[in-house]
Amino acid sequence: MSARSDLGVDFGNFSQLFNSLESHTGFLPARSTVAGDDSGGELQLWNNVSMSDVTHDHHSDEEHSELTQVDLRVRALRTVLEQKGYIDSAALDVLIDTYETKIGPRNGARVVARAWVDSAFRNWLLEDATAAIASLGYAGRQGEHMVAVENTESRHNLVVCTLCSCYPWPVLGLPPTWYKSAPYRARAVKDPRGVLAEFGVTLPDSTEIRVWDSTAEVRYLVIPRRPAGTESLAEAQLAELVTRDSMIGTGLPKAPDGV
Amino acid sequence: MSYRSHADLGGQDGYGRVIPEPDEELFHATWQRQAFALTLAMGATGAWNLDTSRSARETLPDYRSLSYYEIWLKALEKLVLERGLVSVDELAAGRMLHPARPGLAVLRATDVPALLAKGSPTLRPATAPARFAVGEQVRLRAAAPAQHTRLPGYARGKTGRIEQMRGVHVFADTHAQGLGEQPRWLYTVVFTGAELWGDASTCGQSVSIDAWEPYLERLS
Numbered sequence: 001m002s003a004r005s006d007l008g009v010d011f012g013n014f015s016q017l018f019n020s021l022e023s024h025t026g027f028l029p030a031r032s033t034v035a036g037d038d039s040g041g042e043l044q045l046w047n048n049v050s051m052s053d054v055t056h057d058h059h060s061d062e063e064h065s066e067l068t069q070v071d072l073r074v075r076a077l078r079t080v081l082e083q084k085g086y087i088d089s090a091a092l093d094v095l096i097d098t099y100e101t102k103i104g105p106r107n108g109a110r111v112v113a114r115a116w117v118d119s120a121f122r123n124w125l126l127e128d129a130t131a132a133i134a135s136l137g138y139a140g141r142q143g144e145h146m147v148a149v150e151n152t153e154s155r156h157n158l159v160v161c162t163l164c165s166c167y168p169w170p171v172l173g174l175p176p177t178w179y180k181s182a183p184y185r186a187r188a189v190k191d192p193r194g195v196l197a198e199f200g201v202t203l204p205d206s207t208e209i210r211v212w213d214s215t216a217e218v219r220y221l222v223i224p225r226r227p228a229g230t231e232s233l234a235e236a237q238l239a240e241l242v243t244r245d246s247m248i249g250t251g252l253p254k255a256p257d258g259v
Numbered sequence: 260m261s262y263r264s265h266a267d268l269g270g271q272d273g274y275g276r277v278i279p280e281p282d283e284e285l286f287h288a289t290w291q292r293q294a295f296a297l298t299l300a301m302g303a304t305g306a307w308n309l310d311t312s313r314s315a316r317e318t319l320p321d322y323r324s325l326s327y328y329e330i331w332l333k334a335l336e337k338l339v340l341e342r343g344l345v346s347v348d349e350l351a352a353g354r355m356l357h358p359a360r361p362g363l364a365v366l367r368a369t370d371v372p373a374l375l376a377k378g379s380p381t382l383r384p385a386t387a388p389a390r391f392a393v394g395e396q397v398r399l400r401a402a403a404p405a406q407h408t409r410l411p412g413y414a415r416g417k418t419g420r421i422e423q424m425r426g427v428h429v430f431a432d433t434h435a436q437g438l439g440e441q442p443r444w445l446y447t448v449v450f451t452g453a454e455l456w457g458d459a460s461t462c463g464q465s466v467s468i469d470a471w472e473p474y475l476e477r478l479s
Contacts, residue, residue: 070290070329070332071288071289071290072353073332073336073350074290074293074294074297074332075290075293075353076350076351076352076353077297077332077335077336077339077345077350078293078297079353079354079355080345080349080350080353080354080355081297081301081339081344081345083354083355084344084345084355084359084360085359085365086301086304086344086359086363086365087297087300087301087304087365087366088300088365088366088367088368090367090368091296091300091366091367091368091370091371092293092296092297092300093296093368094368094371094372095295095296095299095300095371096292096295096296098371098372098375099285099295100285100286100292103375139376139378140375140376140377140378141374141375141376141377141378141379142378143378144378144379144380144381144382145380145381145382145425145428160269162267162268162269162270162411162413163264163266163267163268163269163313163317163409163411164266164313164316164317165327173285174285174295176279176280176283177280177283177287177327178277178278178279178280180327181277181278182268182274182323183274183275183276183277183278184277185268185269186268186269186270186271186272186273186274187274187277188269189269189270189413189455189466190269190270190413190455190456192464193464195277198276198277198278198279199277199279205463206463207463208463208464208465209463209464209465210449210464210465210466210467211464211465211466211467212467213269213411213466213467213468213469214469215409215410215411215468215469215470216381216409216425216428216431216445216469216470216471217380217381217428217429218425218445218447218469245279250279
């Protein structure tokens with residue numbers, strides 16, 4: 001890690017920049033030297049921010065024009081496809097609404113909570129995750145062939161797709177940007193402990209880390225360990241403790257007093 | 260013509276930290292929603308399949324300088340142009356200038372829930388016995404294939420153990436090229452960190468991939 005990063009680039013500002021730039025910048029190698037960086041070190045950039053956006057004086061003008069350009073491209077494509085009768089614009093709205101409001105990580109949290117309270121369901125989930133998950137009403141696109149992998153004291157599971165962005169949509173929704181980003185895809189398989197540390201997760205050396213690279217149509221759901229002190233909680237309360245990241249393996253469930 | 264994927268990132272150095280975004284929104288701009296929905300809707304027309312779509316994305320020469328949904332958008336433009344569904348002049352004009360190609364299945368709003376619920380299962384009946392068994396050590400093919408593949412570069416030439424059999428699945432390599440499903444046995448193959456990364460790896464790490472039978476070689 002560079003000295004500059006240690007000192008703390010103002011994360012709030014960068015986060016904002018990142019939000020606005022994600023739309024039109026991408027996958028540049030993350031390690032670049034910033035001209036005039038007085039620390040003499042390197043400023044590590046993540047894939048979503050390009051150097052031109054950071055260093056150019058007229059960054060907001062560029063941002064505006066580039067955003068407009070990509071906006072216009074999408075509009076042109078959509079118009080042509082609609083006029084040719086290849087797409088129904090009402091279907092686009094339903095697709096977007098489905099993933100914005102109906103299918104998301106609360107689905108997976110219910111699966112995990114059920115597994116925590118019902119050992120027969122847990123066993124079914126480990127034997128035939130597709131069927132067990134479908135019994136709760138979650139199935140279909142990008143979850144056609146599900147496998148559940150359970151964290152234990154001796155083993156922690158982490159899921160990645162190094163080749164694109166494969167992710168179990170019916171239980172987790174669409175993937176977050178970091179999951180699709182070059183740093184995560186490049187490093188999860190080679191330096192999983194380092195990646196986990198960036199998510200604030202440190203595991204004992206004695207815990208084996210198993211990384212699942214989703215290279216075919218099998219989709220993986222991590223069943224995190226049930227937090228201690230949750231014996232008296234009901235299934236719905238347990239589901240509240242299950243975070244999205246804990247089902248990817250980059251996080252742990254919330255502690256019960258954090259609810 | 261040689262095939263080059265720009266998406267095979269596993270194990271590559273130089274990408275820096277992973278930056279999780281707290282309370283991230285699903286889409287960061289309206290056009291991203293549109294790019295997403297257009298891609299799914301056009302995928303439903305049957306003009307190409309998911310593997311073709313992945314191949315179109317990973318071969319974009321500027322893949323690594325594009326954001327995620329820009330990759331989707333550019334690949335979608337490429338596919339509609341390649342299939343003759345749309346012409347370059349139409350994209351430039353932003354309107355239809357030539358007759359539509361007939362015969363595409365158009366996704367209607369009322370059909371979306373059923374389409375998503377059904378998905379596109381890739382499991383197929385077995386027509387040949389599996390060549391490998393759980394517990395067996397296998398070597399992954401070393402050569403870089405001249406077409407779309409789902410064998411990541413970091414696993415090529417490496418030795419791993421078959422941990423699970425996943426049944427017979429549509430073979431992405433042929434499916435992407437329009438050469439049919441040609442279903443093959445699929446195996447979860449696990450590698451030690453040391454096998455993949457050598458001494459740089461700490462112990463207690465393992466990585467698995469899902470590999471179709473043609474990727475596997477018997478250890479001699």
